[in-house]
Each structure stands twice: as structure tokens, then as C-alpha cells.
Amino acid sequence: MKLGNPSIMSFIAVLSATAVRRASSFVPAAVKISGGTSTMSFATRGTQTFRPLSTRLMATVAPDAEATKEEIEELPTNENDDQLLRIRHSSAHVMAMAVQQAFPEAQVTIGPWIDNGFYYDFYFPETTDEETGEIVPSRKLSDQDLKKVKKAMDKIIGKNYPITREEVTREEAERRIKEIGEPFKLEILESIKTEPITIYKIGEEWWDLCAGPHVESTGKLPKKAIALQSVAGAYWRGDENREMLQRIYATAWKDPQQLKQYKKMMEEAKKRDHRMLGKKLDLFSIQEDAGGGLVFWHPKGSSIRRNIEDFWKEAHTNNGYDVVYTPHIANLNLWKTSGHFDFYQEGMFDQMDVENEAYQIKPMNCPFHCLMYKDELRSYRDLPFRWAELGTVYRYERSGTLHGLMRVRGFTQDDAHIFCLPEQLQDEIVDVLDLTEEILSRFGFDKYDIMLSTRPDKSVGSDKIWDDATAALEGALKVKGWEYGVDEGGGAFYGPKIDLKIRDAIGRTWQCSTVQCDFNLPERFGLEYVSAEGTKEQPIMVHRAIFGSIERFFGILVENCAGNFPLWLAPEQLRLLPVTDAVKDYCHEVAKKAKKMGLRVEVDRGNERLAKQIRNAEQQRVPLMAVVGMKEMEAGTLAVRSRKEGDLGSFSVEALLDELDRCSEAAEEMVLMGEKEEKEET
Numbered sequence: 001m002k003l004g005n006p007s008i009m010s011f012i013a014v015l016s017a018t019a020v021r022r023a024s025s026f027v028p029a030a031v032k033i034s035g036g037t038s039t040m041s042f043a044t045r046g047t048q049t050f051r052p053l054s055t056r057l058m059a060t061v062a063p064d065a066e067a068t069k070e071e072i073e074e075l076p077t078n079e080n081d082d083q084l085l086r087i088r089h090s091s092a093h094v095m096a097m098a099v100q101q102a103f104p105e106a107q108v109t110i111g112p113w114i115d116n117g118f119y120y121d122f123y124f125p126e127t128t129d130e131e132t133g134e135i136v137p138s139r140k141l142s143d144q145d146l147k148k149v150k151k152a153m154d155k156i157i158g159k160n161y162p163i164t165r166e167e168v169t170r171e172e173a174e175r176r177i178k179e180i181g182e183p184f185k186l187e188i189l190e191s192i193k194t195e196p197i198t199i200y201k202i203g204e205e206w207w208d209l210c211a212g213p214h215v216e217s218t219g220k221l222p223k224k225a226i227a228l229q230s231v232a233g234a235y236w237r238g239d240e241n242r243e244m245l246q247r248i249y250a251t252a253w254k255d256p257q258q259l260k261q262y263k264k265m266m267e268e269a270k271k272r273d274h275r276m277l278g279k280k281l282d283l284f285s286i287q288e289d290a291g292g293g294l295v296f297w298h299p300k301g302s303s304i305r306r307n308i309e310d311f312w313k314e315a316h317t318n319n320g321y322d323v324v325y326t327p328h329i330a331n332l333n334l335w336k337t338s339g340h341f342d343f344y345q346e347g348m349f350d351q352m353d354v355e356n357e358a359y360q361i362k363p364m365n366c367p368f369h370c371l372m373y374k375d376e377l378r379s380y381r382d383l384p385f386r387w388a389e390l391g392t393v394y395r396y397e398r399s400g401t402l403h404g405l406m407r408v409r410g411f412t413q414d415d416a417h418i419f420c421l422p423e424q425l426q427d428e429i430v431d432v433l434d435l436t437e438e439i440l441s442r443f444g445f446d447k448y449d450i451m452l453s454t455r456p457d458k459s460v461g462s463d464k465i466w467d468d469a470t471a472a473l474e475g476a477l478k479v480k481g482w483e484y485g486v487d488e489g490g491g492a493f494y495g496p497k498i499d500l501k502i503r504d505a506i507g508r509t510w511q512c513s514t515v516q517c518d519f520n521l522p523e524r525f526g527l528e529y530v531s532a533e534g535t536k537e538q539p540i541m542v543h544r545a546i547f548g549s550i551e552r553f554f555g556i557l558v559e560n561c562a563g564n565f566p567l568w569l570a571p572e573q574l575r576l577l578p579v580t581d582a583v584k585d586y587c588h589e590v591a592k593k594a595k596k597m598g599l600r601v602e603v604d605r606g607n608e609r610l611a612k613q614i615r616n617a618e619q620q621r622v623p624l625m626a627v628v629g630m631k632e633m634e635a636g637t638l639a640v641r642s643r644k645e646g647d648l649g650s651f652s653v654e655a656l657l658d659e660l661d662r663c664s665e666a667a668e669e670m671v672l673m674g675e676k677e678e679k680e681e682t
């Protein structure tokens with residue numbers, strides 16, 4: 001079942017991927033459900049590479065995990081492979097049927113497809129032993145139970161039941177649900193606002209409320225490419241005051257080879273877990289004494305973040321943006337004007353009383369930018385305005401949903417809003433996509449999945465403004481020459497959008513960048529400009545983010561490079577390793593000179609043997625090391641060793657620091673070779 005209020009789902013799509021994931025528990029972001037049907041069209045395969053790549057991705061394995069590199073096959077996604085999506089959706093239904101065959105007391109709730117498979121939530125009530133009359137506690141699913149469920153799934157697949165769609169009236173659906181005693185289905189039925197009600201049946205054995213799509217029959221499912229993974233707890237509707245459900249996570253692919261590749265990818269992902277590396281490399285922490293979901297940036301993590309933010313600001317100012325700053329709280333009336341209080345109240349922290357007025361800690365930045373625009377009368381000659389902000393926002397997330405840097409309660413959005421004339425829109429979108437490409441490629445992300453989402457059934461704005469805005473987005477993508485998929489009806493209620501997922505070193509996709517037209521906030525805030533004809537018109541507002549949030553992007557970056565940060569980002573670019581105490585002062589002089597140039601150079605304490613110093617630097621992922629002995633001090637040189645390239649030879653201090661400075665500015669690794677001693681023949 002894929003359910004939810006499309007307007008609300010679309011409204012919060014402008015928020016960070018954190019909020020989107022909450023919504024997608026009911027409606028996957030790439031699919032829009034309306035009128036009992038689900039539609040998804042693909043103009044082309046929506047994966048775009050911005051420089052020539054082979055069809056394989058080289059995954060650099062963390063050195064302390066494995067000493068080799070292995071090739072990672074690029075796996076298909078729900079967005080670019082409709083058949084894979086159908087397999088996962090149908091597999092979820094087959095799993096639910098198998099669970100109820102194995103454990104007849106189980107009640108079904110929802111079972112959506114997700115990025116790498118699907119899950120289904122089940123409720124197991126207490127039962128009564130027929131012989132003794134004793135109360136039997138609700139079942140807790142075990143690994144052995146999952147094996148039993150998988151065996152039942154294989155039998156269902158082997159029988160090749162047809163999977164058929166049936167339309168029924170609301171009354172008939174309610175009658176059938178009551179007949180089989182499924183109370184959660186009644187709640188789901190109440191939340192469906194469209195007619196007719198659609199049901200998908202597996203033969204005549206099992207059925208569920210569903211909008212589709214599915215494969216034609218269970219025999220179309222590749223049972224050797226389906227694996228049940230784990231069981232987790234989940235509250236019904238995410239409400240801790242409701243029933244605790246048991247969620248079975250599973251993965252499904254088109255063939256066993258893809259499943260094997262996925263399992264390899266998951267093994268590699270464990271070695272790259274940003275929570276583990278964040279602690280190991282002393283980058284950040286979540287201090288539970290201060291509260292869950294609040295990030296503490298340690299000096300090394302702060303150094304990386306500062307470099308990310310400095311580059312972001314420079315790139316934006318170079319591309320015609322003005323960087324702005326806005327408050328962290330505002331009067332509650334602002335959020336009522338914007339509509340966020342009505343649509344997103346459950347994601348906002350409680351208000352605080354300030355002189356008998358309610359104030360709200362901000363969950364987003366866009367209303368502040370609207371107030372700034374409205375501060376004075378604007379002329380068409382003034383537009384466009386491009387305002388960018390690294391704005392820290394706070395959103396309520398239940399403790400059970402928090403996950404490292406990926407899902408937190410306080411985070412910094414790399415937000416920007418453009419206020420422009422309708423005829424400027426396409427050029428502005430092209431510029432946004434250019435800037436997105438420029439920024440993401442700096443961090444090594446140059447392979448994307450792109451989706452254009454169009455007008456949903458419930459929306460604001462005239463047909464003309466929707467048609468023009470959609471044409472502008474589509475035109476911008478064509479100007480860029482980028483391939484993209486089309487999600488018909490998947491736009492936000494306030495405007496169409498482009499979403500971009502990045503692919504990391506091991507083939508996973510991450511939602512980051514978004515470009516969204518907004519016809520709603522300009523109307524709510526009464527934003528206007530004076531046209532060339534002297535009339536007052538409403539500007540088009542564009543929401544856009546490139547990272548999504550600094551915290552989440554940082555987590556993605558850590559996992560992408562397995563903690564081996566590129567030289568320009570590394571918190572410590574060069575470590576000097578003194579062989580003897582006599583050279584320590586020389587080392588500190590070099591480090592001081594480097595820091596004045598803005599380089600990050602540290603001196604090892606020198607309390608360990610040289611081999612141990614080298615090992616420590618390697619474990620802490622320091623890109624460059626320089627062994628310093630009496631010979632180097634007397635000659636004013638440094639013998640440099642690269643963690644990636646090995647021995648680079650000897651450099652004068654000035655030459656080395658100049659090359660480091662150049663590499664940092666150009667975001668390049670140091671590969672320049674210095675002088676090397678020739679070994680005497682023996």
C-alpha cells in the first residue's frame with residue numbers, strides 16, 4: 001500500500017531529504033498516486049554522467065579494511081528501472097501473504113518499496129491457547145521465522161499466481177476488510193480520498209488495498225534475487241502512542257547476480273559507516289547529555305566543514321548570489337502566514353513564550369527571505385534576486401528515527417532562493433544546474449540520477465504559469481543536454497521541480513540537490529514587482545539546495561571517500577615526522593610558515609619510533625607525511641611520502657609549501673615528484 005496526502009507530501013518536499021524520507025514512508029518520492037492508479041514515465045534512463053566513465057565504478061576500499069580495490073557494478077534503481085520497481089512492490093505483497101500463511105494471527109499494515117528493496121509492517125496481537133485458554137504473548141519474529149517466511153514466499157512464487165487489479169466501491173472495500181478482520185486496513189481506507197478504491201489480488205488467495213504497479217504474476221519474481229534482511233520495531237503511523245509493529249526489511253533485484261553485487265556493496269558500506277569513521281577520526285559526536293540529534297563538530301570535523309562552507313560561499317558569490325543571514329527564531333505568525341504551521345506542525349518544536357507572544361525556532365529559511373524581498377517595493381529592473389544562506393534549522397524527529405548525521409534535529413541547509421521574472425526562469429534554472437555541477441564535481445560527485453516532477457492533481461497557480469514553469473525546467477535540462485526521468489504528477493503542490501541524486505564510490509544513490517518553482521509563498525506573502533507597464537505582478541520564487549544539508553552531505557562525503565579526504569579538504573594535509581628531538585624546532589618553524597599560508601600542517605610529538613609515527617599518520621588518513629632528520633634540517637628540505645602515491649622524493653621547504661598551496665587551490669592531489677637519492681649498487 002502506498003498512501004498519504006499528496007499536498008502535504010509535496011509541500012514538505014522542499015525541505016531537506018530528512019523530512020522527505022518521513023513522507024516517503026507512505027509515498028515514494030518518485031511515484032505519485034492519484035485516482036487509484038500509479039503513474040511513472042521515463043523519458044530516458046535518468047542517470048547522467050558529466051565526464052566519460054566506464055560502466056563500472058572503482059570503489060576505493062579503506063586501507064585498514066582491505067588492501068585491494070574491487071570493481072563495483074552499477075546497480076539499477078527504482079527511478080530508472082520500472083521493472084525493478086514492480087518486482088519490489090510485488091515482492092512486498094508476496095511477503096505479506098507468506099507471513100499470514102506462516103502466522104495466521106498477523107495483521108498487515110503498509111508495505112512500500114524503498115531504495116534498495118521493500119519492507120512490510122505487521123502487527124502480532126496476543127492470542128489465546130485453544131487447549132489451555134492461557135494468553136499467549138504477541139510473537140516476536142526471529143531469524144528462524146524469516147527463513148520460514150522466505151520458504152513460504154518461494155512456494156507462492158513457484159505457483160505462479162496471477163496478480164490482478166480490481167476496482168471496488170468504498171463500501172465494498174470496507175465490507176471486505178471487516179470480513180477478514182484487518183483493523184489497520186480500515187484506517188488506511190479512511191485515509192484514501194480518491195475513488196474508486198483499487199485492490200490487487202494474488203490469485204484468489206490474498207488481496208490488499210494498493211495503487212500498483214505490479215508484475216503480471218508471482219512467477220515473474222526472481223526468488224533467488226530476493227532476500228529477507230532484518231526485523232525492526234516501528235510504531236503505527238510513526239506515533240509512539242499507537243501499536244508497536246514489526247517491520248521486515250528485504251531486498252529484491254532482477255537477478256541473483258545483482259543481489260550478490262548488492263551484498264558486496266553492503267559489506268563495503270559497513271567499512272565506510274560515517275558514524276564509525278567520525279569517532280575513529282575524531283570528526284564529530286552526538287552528545288546524548290545534550291540531547292539526541294544535535295551534532296558537536298570537533299576541531300578536525302570543523303576544519304573540513306569550514307573548507308566546505310568557504311568553497312560554497314565563494315562559488316555562490318562568483319555566480320551572482322548574495323550571501324545573507326537570518327534569525328534562528330521568529331514570531332509564530334510568520335509560520336502561519338507561510339503555511340508551514342498548518343502543513344508541518346508535527347515536524348516543528350514547541351513554541352516559546354516571549355512577552356506573551358508565541359515564538360518559533362525556525363524549521364526552514366524561506367519565509368525569512370520572503371520578508372526580506374517584501375521589505376521594499378521592487379521593480380522588474382531589479383530582478384532577479386539570488387539570496388543564499390547557510391541557515392541552521394531545527395526540526396522535531398522522534399528519537400527512534402535519528403541516524404548519525406543523516407537524520408538529526410538541528411542542521412544547516414545550503415539554502416538559496418531566487419526571485420525572478422517568468423521570462424528569466426529558464427536561464428536561472430540553467431545557471432542553478434551549472435552551479436550544482438560545479439560544486440558537486442569539486443567533491444568527486446559527477447554521476448547523477450535526475451528526475452523532473454510535474455503538476456499534481458492538487459495544486460495552486462494557473463494552468464499557464466504551471467505550463468511555463470514546467471517548460472522552463474525541461475528546457476533547462478535540454479540546454480544542459482542531461483538525461484532525466486519524468487515523474488508525472490509528482491511535483492509539489494506549489495510548483496514543478498527537478499531532483500538530483502548523486503552516486504557514491506560504491507554505487508549508492510543519495511538525494512541531495514533540488515530545484516523547485518514556488519507559486520505559493522509569493523502569493524501568501526503578497527510579493528510583487530512593478531512591471532514595465534506599471535502594473536504590479538507576482539515574481540516566481542525558486543527554492544534550491546545543492547548539498548541538502550551540511551550535516552547529511554558531510555556524512556555522505558565521509559562514506560564516499562572512506563575517510564580518505566582529498567588534500568584540499570583534509571583537516572591535516574601534511575604531518576612532519578621528526579626522527580630526533582634535535583629537529584623538532586625546525587619542524588615547528590616549517591609548520592608555522594605553512595599555517596601562515598593557510599595550510600594545515602602538524603608536527604608529530606616524536607615520542608614513537610619512526611615506523612609507528614608513519615603508521616599513526618596512515619591510520620588517521622593524513623594525505624602527506626615528511627620524514628625529517630638531521631640531513632633534511634641541514635639542507636632545508638623535506639622527504640615527502642604520499643599516502644596514495646608512496647614516496648614522492650625530497651623538496652625544499654618553499655617548493656613543497658608552494659605546491660601544497662597550489663594543489664589546495666586547484667583541489668588536486670599532490671603527485672609532483674621531488675628529488676630522489678639513487679641507491680648505490682651492491
